[in-house]
Each structure stands twice: as C-alpha cells, then as structure tokens.
Amino acid sequence: MRLWHYLLIPKLDNKRLVKQHSECCSFRRTLYKKGNYPGCKKDTDIGEIHWYHYEIMKEMRNRGFKYDQKWHHPCYRGVDMDEFDTVSMAVTVKCHDDEYLSSCLETLRSKGVTI
Secondary structure (H helix, E strand, O other): OOOOOHHHHHHOOHHHHHHHHHHHHHHHHHHOOOOOOOOOOOOOOHHHHHHHHHHHHHHHHHOOOOOOHHHHOOOOOOOOOOOOOOOOOOOOOOOOOHHHHHHHHHHHHHOOOOO
C-alpha cells in the first residue's frame, strides 16, 4: 500500500503516518502530471490526493508533528517546483471504497499490525 485507506489515518502508528506525509509530498512533486498514483485507480483526481494529504496533515498536527505549512496550499508542489495553476480540492478519495479498506486491513494484518 502506498496510501492507506483514509479511514485508517487516525489509527496509523506515527511511523506510518509520517510515511504517508512523505508519500503525498512525493506524489505532489512528481506524479501529478502523470495522473497515475500508486495505491489508487488511474482516474484519481489531483484534488483527491490533496484532500488525502490534508487529512494526513490534520492528524500530524493533532499528534504534535511539525511540517511545512506551504503544503496546505493545493497548488504547492515543493521547493523549486512550479505551482499548478488550479487544483480543486475533493471531499474524499473515490478509490478508497470498502474493498480497498479490506485490502489495507489485510496488508496491515500480514505485517503484524492489528487495527
């Protein structure tokens, strides 16, 4: 799993949560233009990735983690990267359905993690 199901975000351990932030930053830097995000279907919208990343950052903030606030801007792609013209933030990630949740839970169980 590159991106855990969004319902699992509050249940992830700190290591996995920070890794999700890192993955989202990477997606926003390099994969936006390709439109193909590992862990999601091909029709995943850029706004969905930003929404997911925002949810990760909210949880990080709740746990006292610090990160660059620039990531809150939907068009931000990282240092030395051109911003996107516009990004409409979604309200969920369509590919994060019940089947994907089950798959994530099974993957976590196989790693010895019970949620």
